[in-house]
Amino acid sequence: MTRKSAVKDNVYPDEVYRNTAVKLTNQHLSNLSEDHLYHLSLVKRGDNLEKQFGDVKVVCTGGSAERMKMCAMMMNEELGNPSGPLQDLSEDGHRFSMYKVGPVLFVNHGMGIPSLAILLHEVFKLLAYAKCTGVVMLRLGTCGGIGIEPGTLVITEKAVDDRMRPVYEQVKLGLLVQTESVIDHRMIESLKNFAATEFPQLPVFTGMTMSTTEFYEGQGRMDGAFCDFGEKDRENYLNQLKKDGVMNIEMEANAFAALCNKAGIKCGVVNVVLVNRLQGDQVKISKDEYKEYQKRPARFAIKYILKSLLN
Amino acid sequence: MTRKSAVKDNVYPDEVYRNTAVKLTNQHLSNLSEDHLYHLSLVKRGDNLEKQFGDVKVVCTGGSAERMKMCAMMMNEELGNPSGPLQDLSEDGHRFSMYKVGPVLFVNHGMGIPSLAILLHEVFKLLAYAKCTGVVMLRLGTCGGIGIEPGTLVITEKAVDDRMRPVYEQVKLGLLVQTESVIDHRMIESLKNFAATEFPQLPVFTGMTMSTTEFYEGQGRMDGAFCDFGEKDRENYLNQLKKDGVMNIEMEANAFAALCNKAGIKCGVVNVVLVNRLQGDQVKISKDEYKEYQKRPARFAIKYILKSLLN
Numbered sequence: 001m002t003r004k005s006a007v008k009d010n011v012y013p014d015e016v017y018r019n020t021a022v023k024l025t026n027q028h029l030s031n032l033s034e035d036h037l038y039h040l041s042l043v044k045r046g047d048n049l050e051k052q053f054g055d056v057k058v059v060c061t062g063g064s065a066e067r068m069k070m071c072a073m074m075m076n077e078e079l080g081n082p083s084g085p086l087q088d089l090s091e092d093g094h095r096f097s098m099y100k101v102g103p104v105l106f107v108n109h110g111m112g113i114p115s116l117a118i119l120l121h122e123v124f125k126l127l128a129y130a131k132c133t134g135v136v137m138l139r140l141g142t143c144g145g146i147g148i149e150p151g152t153l154v155i156t157e158k159a160v161d162d163r164m165r166p167v168y169e170q171v172k173l174g175l176l177v178q179t180e181s182v183i184d185h186r187m188i189e190s191l192k193n194f195a196a197t198e199f200p201q202l203p204v205f206t207g208m209t210m211s212t213t214e215f216y217e218g219q220g221r222m223d224g225a226f227c228d229f230g231e232k233d234r235e236n237y238l239n240q241l242k243k244d245g246v247m248n249i250e251m252e253a254n255a256f257a258a259l260c261n262k263a264g265i266k267c268g269v270v271n272v273v274l275v276n277r278l279q280g281d282q283v284k285i286s287k288d289e290y291k292e293y294q295k296r297p298a299r300f301a302i303k304y305i306l307k308s309l310l311n
Numbered sequence: 312m313t314r315k316s317a318v319k320d321n322v323y324p325d326e327v328y329r330n331t332a333v334k335l336t337n338q339h340l341s342n343l344s345e346d347h348l349y350h351l352s353l354v355k356r357g358d359n360l361e362k363q364f365g366d367v368k369v370v371c372t373g374g375s376a377e378r379m380k381m382c383a384m385m386m387n388e389e390l391g392n393p394s395g396p397l398q399d400l401s402e403d404g405h406r407f408s409m410y411k412v413g414p415v416l417f418v419n420h421g422m423g424i425p426s427l428a429i430l431l432h433e434v435f436k437l438l439a440y441a442k443c444t445g446v447v448m449l450r451l452g453t454c455g456g457i458g459i460e461p462g463t464l465v466i467t468e469k470a471v472d473d474r475m476r477p478v479y480e481q482v483k484l485g486l487l488v489q490t491e492s493v494i495d496h497r498m499i500e501s502l503k504n505f506a507a508t509e510f511p512q513l514p515v516f517t518g519m520t521m522s523t524t525e526f527y528e529g530q531g532r533m534d535g536a537f538c539d540f541g542e543k544d545r546e547n548y549l550n551q552l553k554k555d556g557v558m559n560i561e562m563e564a565n566a567f568a569a570l571c572n573k574a575g576i577k578c579g580v581v582n583v584v585l586v587n588r589l590q591g592d593q594v595k596i597s598k599d600e601y602k603e604y605q606k607r608p609a610r611f612a613i614k615y616i617l618k619s620l621l622n
Contacts, residue, residue, distance in 0.1 A: 024536050024537070026536060028534065028542075036594060036595065064406060065405070110421045110422055111429060112424070112426045115422040118527075125536050128536070170524060174475065215425070215429045215432070218483060223339065223343065225337060225432040225433075226574075228488070251425055259536075282346075282349070
C-alpha cells in the first residue's frame with residue numbers, strides 16, 4: 001500500500017459532514033444582538049466573525065499557550081504564512097491565546113475541565129457565528145501513561161472520568177447532569193491509520209483515556225502536598241486501571257469528547273506520554289526529551305491536518 | 312477611632328502563628344532527595360528553595376497571569392524594587408506565572424479548581440521546603456454578584472460548592488472524598504475591618520461565595536453554546552441563591568479555603584464583581600471600568616499586606 005492510497009482510503013470526514021455548518025441548539029443566542037465571547041476577547045456584531053473566521057476547518061487545542069503557539073508556528077511554516085505574522089487574537093482577554101493560520105485555529109484551554117469548558121463554549125459560538133462548515137477539533141495534550149513509556153502517543157478511543165464513567169458530569173442549576181463522552185469511531189480509525197502509514201517509526205497506541213479533576217491524589221500520585229493513602233493503595237489502584245484497559249491519564253478528554261459531540265463537531269484526542277505512572281509519579285525526562293516529546297502531537301497533527309483534513 | 316489604632320486592633324495573624332512554619336503531613340515527601348514542582352518549573356535540591364523563598368510571608372493568587380503581574384508591579388513600586396526587576400520565576404513551565412517581590416509571592420492559578428489545585432499543591436510544597444513561617448494566602452479574583460453591582464468587593468465568609476455544600480469534593484483513587492472549606496473567622500474580621508477603616512468609600516460586602524465547576528450553565532447562564540433550561544428556571548435558581556445568602560459566584564473559593572485550611576495556612580478570598588447576575592449574564596462594563604475594577608482587589612490587598620501582614 002503506497003502512502004498516497006493509504007491516505008486516500010482514510011478520507012475523513014465525509015462529504016456530507018464537510019458541507020455541514022456548525023449549528024447550536026441554544027435558541028436564546030438568537031436573541032442577542034451582540035455576543036461577548038468574554039474569555040476569548042471577541043465580540044460578535046453582525047457578520048464580523050463570519051468575515052474573520054468563516055474559513056476555519058480545524059481547531060487545535062491543548063493546555064499550554066506556549067505549546068499552541070509552537071503548533072501555530074509550525075503550521076505557519078508549512079502553509080507559507082497564509083494569515084501573515086502570528087498574532088494572539090485573544091490577547092486582550094488575558095485568559096487564552098488564539099492563533100489563526102489559514103483555515104486552522106490554535107487555542108490553548110488551560111488545565112482541567114472547568115477551563116476547557118469555558119473555552120469550548122466560546123469556540124463553539126465562534127464557529128457557529130462564523131458559519132464554519134465541516135469543522136474538526138483536535139486536543140493535543142500531555143499525559144501519564146499506564147505501563148507506557150514517555151514519548152509514546154496515545155490516541156483516545158474511549159474517554160472516561162475519574163470514576164471510570166464514559167461521561168462528563170457537571171452541575172446545572174444545582175443538579176448533577178451527565179453528558180455522554182463519544183468520539184466518532186471513524187475519527188479514531190482515521191487517526192490510527194494515519195499514524196501507521198505516515199509515522200511508522202513513532203510509538204502510537206490507541207485506547208482508553210481517563211480524565212481526572214485532580215493531578216496529584218486524583219491520579220494516585222504520592223508526591224503532592226497531601227497524600228491520604230499508602231503505597232500499596234497506589235499500586236493496587238494503578239494496576240486496576242491497567243486491568244480495566246486505561247492506557248493514559250490526563251485532565252480533559254472526557255469533557256472534550258462530550259462537549260464536541262454535543263455540538264455535533266467531530267473530534268480527536270492525541271496525547272504524548274511524559275511519565276510511565278507504573279514507574280513513578282514525577283516527570284523526570286530531560287529538558288531536551290521534554291521539548292522533543294512535546295512536539296510529537298504537534299508534528300503528527302499538522303501532517304494529519306494537511307494530508308487528511310485540508311485536501 | 313483613628314486609622315492607626317483601627318489597624319493595630321486588628322493585628323492578624325497572632326504572634327504564635329507568625330512563628331509557625333508551614334509543615335506538610337505527607338510523609339512520602341521526606342523520601343524524595345529532589346522534588347520537581349513540575350508546573351512551577353522549580354526543583355527542590357538540598358536547601359535551594361529555602362535560600363530563594365525562605366522569607367515569603369504572603370502569597371497572592373488569582374486567575375489570570377496578567378493580573379498577578381499587575382499586582383506584583385504595584386507591590387514592587389510600594390516596596391521599592393526589593394527583589395530587583397520583576398522576573399517570571401515559573402516561565403519555563405509554561406503553566407503559571409510567578410513573581411517574588413520581597414516577602415510577597417504573586418502567582419496565577421488559571422481558571423477552575425483543577426488548575427488551582429495543581430498550583431496549591433506545588434506552592435504548599437514550595438513554602439514547606441523553604442521553611443516559611445506565618446504565611447497568609449490571598450485569592451484576588453473576579454466574580455458575578457447576586458444582586459450586587461459591578462465594582463463591589465466581596466470578602467468570602469463562607470465558601471460553598473455548586474450544590475451549596477461547604478466542602479471541596481474530589482476523587483482520590485476512584486472514591487469521592489470531601490474536605491471542609493474553612494476560612495478563619497479572624498481573617499474575615501481582619502479583612503472586613505480593614506476595608507471599613509482604610510477604604511470607607513469602596514463598596515465592600517462580606518458573605519457567602521458559591522464556587523462552580525462550570526461558568527455558563529453551571530452558573531445559570533443562558534448565553535453559552537448550550538442551554539438546557541429556560542428563563543423561568545434561571546430566574547428561580549438565582550433568586551433561590553439570593554434567598555440562601557449567596558452573595559457572589561466564582562470558580563475556586565471553596566477549594567482554595569479547603570486546601571489552605573488543610574495545609575494549616577491562613578487564607579482570605581476577595582473578589583470584585585464584574586456583572587450583577589440578577590441583571591444579566593454578560594460582562595458588559597466598558598474596558599475602562601473593567602481595568603479600574605480589576606485593580607480594586609489588588610489595591611485593597613496590597614495596602615492590607617503592607618499595613619496588617621508585613622509590620
